[in-house]
Amino acid sequence: MSTKPAGRQVLLQGNEAIVEGAIVAGCRFFAGYPITPATEISEAMSYRLPAVDGTFIQMEDEIASMGAVIGASLAGVKAMTATSGPGFSLMQENLGYACVAEVPCVIVDVMRGGPSTGLPTNVSQGDVMQARWGTHGDHPIIVLAASTTQDCFSITVKAFNLSEKYRTPVILLADEVVAHTREKISIPHAEEVEVIERIRPNMPPDWYIPFENNSRGVPPMSSFGAGYRYHVTGLIHDMRGFPTQRPDEIVPFMERIFRKINQHFFDIQMVNKEMTEDAEVLVIAYGSVCRSARRAVREARQRGIKAGLVQLITLWPFPRQIIEPLLRKVRAVLVPELNMGQMSREVKRVNQGVTRIETLNKIDGTLLTPGEILTRLLKL
Amino acid sequence: MAEETRLVYKYLRHDKKFPHVWCPGCGNGILLGALIRAIDRTGLEKDDIALVSGIGCSGRISVYVDFNTVHTTHGRALTFATGIKLANPRLQVIVIMGDGDATAIGGNHFIHAARRNLNLTAIVVNNSIYGMTGGQYSPTTPYESISATSLYGNIEQAFSIAELAAMAGASMVSRGTVYHAALLDELIEKAIMKRGFSVVEVISHCHTHFGRKNKMGGPVEMMRWQRDSAVRIEKASSLSKEEMKGKFTIGVLVDRDLPVYTQEYKKIREAAKTMAATGRSILP
Ligand SMILES: Cc1ncc(C[n+]2csc(CCOP(=O)(O)OP(=O)(O)O)c2C)c(N)n1
Ligand code: SF4
Numbered sequence: 200m201s202t203k204p205a206g207r208q209v210l211l212q213g214n215e216a217i218v219e220g221a222i223v224a225g226c227r228f229f230a231g232y233p234i235t236p237a238t239e240i241s242e243a244m245s246y247r248l249p250a251v252d253g254t255f256i257q258m259e260d261e262i263a264s265m266g267a268v269i270g271a272s273l274a275g276v277k278a279m280t281a282t283s284g285p286g287f288s289l290m291q292e293n294l295g296y297a298c299v300a301e302v303p304c305v306i307v308d309v310m311r312g313g314p315s316t317g318l319p320t321n322v323s324q325g326d327v328m329q330a331r332w333g334t335h336g337d338h339p340i341i342v343l344a345a346s347t348t349q350d351c352f353s354i355t356v357k358a359f360n361l362s363e364k365y366r367t368p369v370i371l372l373a374d375e376v377v378a379h380t381r382e383k384i385s386i387p388h389a390e391e392v393e394v395i396e397r398i399r400p401n402m403p404p405d406w407y408i409p410f411e412n413n414s415r416g417v418p419p420m421s422s423f424g425a426g427y428r429y430h431v432t433g434l435i436h437d438m439r440g441f442p443t444q445r446p447d448e449i450v451p452f453m454e455r456i457f458r459k460i461n462q463h464f465f466d467i468q469m470v471n472k473e474m475t476e477d478a479e480v481l482v483i484a485y486g487s488v489c490r491s492a493r494r495a496v497r498e499a500r501q502r503g504i505k506a507g508l509v510q511l512i513t514l515w516p517f518p519r520q521i522i523e524p525l526l527r528k529v530r531a532v533l534v535p536e537l538n539m540g541q542m543s544r545e546v547k548r549v550n551q552g553v554t555r556i557e558t559l560n561k562i563d564g565t566l567l568t569p570g571e572i573l574t575r576l577l578k579l
Numbered sequence: 580m581a582e583e584t585r586l587v588y589k590y591l592r593h594d595k596k597f598p599h600v601w602c603p604g605c606g607n608g609i610l611l612g613a614l615i616r617a618i619d620r621t622g623l624e625k626d627d628i629a630l631v632s633g634i635g636c637s638g639r640i641s642v643y644v645d646f647n648t649v650h651t652t653h654g655r656a657l658t659f660a661t662g663i664k665l666a667n668p669r670l671q672v673i674v675i676m677g678d679g680d681a682t683a684i685g686g687n688h689f690i691h692a693a694r695r696n697l698n699l700t701a702i703v704v705n706n707s708i709y710g711m712t713g714g715q716y717s718p719t720t721p722y723e724s725i726s727a728t729s730l731y732g733n734i735e736q737a738f739s740i741a742e743l744a745a746m747a748g749a750s751m752v753s754r755g756t757v758y759h760a761a762l763l764d765e766l767i768e769k770a771i772m773k774r775g776f777s778v779v780e781v782i783s784h785c786h787t788h789f790g791r792k793n794k795m796g797g798p799v800e801m802m803r804w805q806r807d808s809a810v811r812i813e814k815a816s817s818l819s820k821e822e823m824k825g826k827f828t829i830g831v832l833v834d835r836d837l838p839v840y841t842q843e844y845k846k847i848r849e850a851a852k853t854m855a856a857t858g859r860s861i862l863p
Contacts, residue, residue: 228666249851254665254844259691263658266651266688270662273649274629274670278662296652423629423647423663424670430592430642432650441596441642442650 206387213351213378214239214281217307217371218247220355221279223392226305227253228278230267232260232286235319236375237309240281261286265293268304272297273431275422277359281307284326285316288333294368295334296433301366301410301420301456303397305358310374310486310537312564321564322375324486327541330370331515337453339460341467342370342515345377346489349384354512360395361467365459366417372514374537376487376566400427410438412451416459460516468518471510472525474500478507480579481529483522483546485511487566488535494569499576506576514542519549526553531579535559535567555579590615590625592645600639604798606757606783607637610704613760614673615644617767621671629670631660633685635677635711636785637704654684657692657701664697668841671700671771678705679717682738686718693747693776697840700770701778703740706785714788725792740780745833750775752833756782758805759829769831775839782809782827 211219217240221229229244231237245255254271258264264280271278282290287308297304310326312318317325326333330342341361345354355371362369400407400419409429411418421427434442435449443449460467474496475481484492489510499506509525511518526532532554534543543558550556559575561567591597601607618628625646632641634653641648647670651659660674681689681703692699708726709715716726716733719740723732745752751773755763763781770777784790784801795801812830815823 228662230662246851246854249844249848250855252848256661256665258658258661259687262655263661263688263691266655266658267662267665270631270649270659270664271666272662273647273659274663274666276666278666292652293655293658422667424626424667426626428625428645428647430648430650432642433652434650 216351218243220352224359228271261289265290303362324537469512475507479505495572609757613763633680690747693749708789744778751777756805
């Protein structure tokens with residue numbers, strides 16, 4: 200993620216970079232409702248999409264936005280919405296629907312201080328658990344986090360690719376600082392960007408099984424109007440898409456939607472490791488905090504402390520296969536976060552007492568500075 | 580009769596999910612028949628239709644018909660339909676909702692869909708009650724009626740779905756009943772063919788809950804009530820206020836031409852492209 204591809208050099212804020220990433224990834228539909236600090240995504244989409252034959256619509260609320268995104272995706276168009284905490288909560292009902300009905304789409308949540316209307320223009324990382332567990336019922340989900348403006352571009356592309364590949368909604372977590380930091384980034388030429396499309400059926404319509412249990416766990420998806428008429432529902436359904444209450448159909452379905460993510464763990468889990476080979480202490484960070492952490496780790500090295508950094512890009516499913524071996528090699532781990540300890544809880548769960556996990560939490564609406572992280576690093 | 584049966588076979592997923600879930604005598608079955616006959620009359624291909632339904636007894640209709648079908652979340656059918664229509668304007672999108680679905684939980688979506696005027700058809704099955712959850716009062720339950728959550732009589736005033744749709748800006752609004760089945764075929768056909776947002780309010784009966792609790796008899800008695808209370812809109816103007824008391828009008832109530840969203844959006848695309856071509860684009 201840190202390698203800078205050659206391309207156009209542009210000055211953008213994170214929210215605008217998300218829009219550019221989405222358009223390069225093939226997004227042609229956006230439905231949203233304004234909320235700080237995600238509003239610029241709606242604004243940029245409203246003038247960028249029509250120019251590329253896409254469609255922007257401002258819906259009456261976030262529930263409607265998520266519904267429209269699902270509809271557009273069913274009709275075969277890559278679709279996205281963007282919001283912040285309170286709006287994200289409203290989207291959860293239809294987000295769960297998209298998981299069960301296996302509808303690819305991307306949801307950006309630019310985190311601000313909460314709970315409730317909270318601190319509208321301040322940074323936080325309070326929605327990590329909402330992104331994982333906000334809906335009702337059991338289902339897997341893919342959640343990615345961006346930490347720089349360049350990330351906003353490239354991780355948005357990744358979000359669309361994973362969403363199409365695995366027929367699932369993908370949540371992109373940004374935060375107020377990431378979203379509003381304006382800096383120079385390079386936007387690669389469209390031909391240089393890997394763009395993945397959902398697999399569409401090629402068998403005769405009569406043979407099409409829309410929720411087939413194949414070896415990849417991801418059935419091909421037809422667009423409405425393409426000649427494969429099928430039924431889509433939020434109810435647990437059989438392979439043909441019709442509601443079922445038979446345990447011998449419920450269990451394989453639920454197992455498949457978990458399997459399609461678990462089986463492709465190594466493709467989905469993305470982290471950025473820096474100076475971890477000989478590290479004795481480790482910082483695990485994500486989002487805007489990761490930038491401060493990077494500086495703190497470098498300064499610690501200058502002072503002779505063997506510090507390393509792991510930037511989490513995939514938050515869910517938690518990249519345990521990558522983190523676990525690192526935990527065995529270090530004396531202590533610091534997890535700085537702009538919440539009371541949401542990701543550190545996950546690190547502790549994976550750690551199982553192997554090493555010492557320390558947390559650094561800030562909830563006053565301001566960013567964790569490199570100095571604050573360094574101070575704790577020196578004491579580890 | 581034989582011909583009608585063949586017609587039904589052409590459109591139903593008869594080999595898949597039958598028998599249906601509805602109570603014997605429910606108005607939803609009559610609506611299903613009317614919908615199929617209306618669609619057949621429009622001459623549209625099955626692949627060109629997307630049928631979207633909400634959650635409730637009437638919402639189950641999407642399981643039974645052989646189109647591109649979506650059974651959405653409660654109240655949100657119109658939002659899904661909006662996305663489908665915008666992503667593929669060639670699809671003829673028909674939305675079926677219950678009265679609770681469309682005007683309680685989905686009330687905001689309903690008025691905004693009407694105002695936005697996408698070329699969609701919304702059919703609202705008004706049985707004056709929440710059928711699927713066991714007969715609680717809905718925004719269309721008449722004043723003083725008994726329901727599972729208004730055992731002492733309903734103290735809320737009822738919405739008129741058709742008037743709400745008209746005020747919110749729908750291009751076509753009509754009302755029918757499941758008793759007047761032939762008229763219903765016609766109203767649904769007209770609504771589908773109408774360019775713009777069209778609403779058909781279908782007065783139906785839930786004898787299992789509303790009828791039983793309010794001692795209105797079974798399906799036959801409830802349909803007789805529909806017959807005796809409905810007045811054709813063409814005839815209503817010649818009747819006095821007294822004569823119209825306790826009655827409602829049926830037929831096409833509103834038919835007007837208003838700017839259609841997808842047509843309007845083409846202007847936006849042209850403006851955006853012109854701007855991009857002249858290099859006056861707002862983003863780098
Ligand atoms: C968010 C949500 N709230 C509540 C319900 C429960 N629920 C299912 S159907 C229904 C009411 C259906 O009534 P109506 O829309 O009038 O349709 P009918 O069953 O009468 O056809 C309700 C409240 C739900 N499924 N989802
Ligand atoms: S509960 Fe009422 S609305 Fe539902 S199927 Fe039975 S009669 Fe029809």
